[in-house]
Amino acid sequence: MILAPRHHRHTTAMRWRAAAASAAALLLLSACSDNKADQSGDKNPTSAVTPSTAPRQTPQTSSPDAAEKAAVLASYNAMWVEQMKAYRKADATGTDLEKYASLDALGKFRIDLARMKKAGTVVTGELGHTPTVPDGVDTSGKLAKATVSDCLDLSKWQSVYVKTNEPIPLPSDQPRRYRATATAEKWPNGWMITAYTPHGNQAC
Template sequence: MRPTTRLRTLGLCACAVTLAGVLAACDSGKNTADDAAATQPAASAPPTMAGSTEPADPDAREKAAVLAAYNRMTTEQAKAYRHASMTGTQLQRYATLDALGKIRLDLARMKKDGTVVRGHIGHDATVTALDLKASTPTATLSDCVDLSRYETYYTRAHTTIPLPTAQPRRYRATAKAERWDGRWMVTDIDTSGGTSC
């Protein structure tokens, strides 16, 4: 399998984690005179400053939906590459014909060469562009693919094929998605960039 094919076989699973901060108030143990004074409104008291938080992203829900569809697609893609076959996967639920065409080409080459993918391919994807006003809403994703636990296995010789020495163990891939009938689908996968991340 050629290096570019290996890159493509890596696929394009990303997980989004939201951290919430909690502010705790401390009781300073004031005496009753201070408590009484505290109940009187101060004429020149400065306005209370709420915690400075950035405004919520109005597109957060759609971005999460795009990432969920992409993550499901890469999960199903990994299943296909483990056996060099789409049988038993749900790739068609998450990828359109164009994206599936690239995956099928990879699987055909793998079957011909007698190779499968073993190990784990890491993904750290983000939505870099989102157009919800288009007649067909579109999204672009950037994915940092991690090959540190990836293996190509040669089934005929029962041996592992090492990655080329020049192959970055973490590299940037891109993907595109469209929303069809309220559901996001991956329409294109591009692993040819190969820049480190």
């Protein structure tokens, strides 16, 4: 999905980082070993964004409205679907990635895709993930915001060289399951993922 380092050298580990990146970028998997800061983010596949129209009678609590939380997860998962489409061909053309990712997140994904194309690599298999919105939705600012916390699973993920179809093995020190976080903002047309950070050194 998704979905991060200074790679593309001739060593196996560094070339893998160039190919994977999230997000993501971000790069999605390649940036993993470079990100040590903690963030949180999450989202589920529910395509429709359901805005909250009822006025709030009481102060905002840490638990988000169920519909808004579902909408955040829906946008995050939709982004992953489009991100994986792009990673399978090292090109975002023909995908709807821009509908769900913007700003820092989209920029990282584009950089990642450019590096993959230059290295002649694409992604096969699936990148598993289990996103959640642990801290709810913050409506105190001009735009509602939420953070997504995810656990990425590389067990079925594979990067390969396009010309030879040769698989690129993961670095031996790369956790097969690691954390990733994302920031989401509620824009006029729905929730957008504005930042994405993989934490490749944090197993989950």
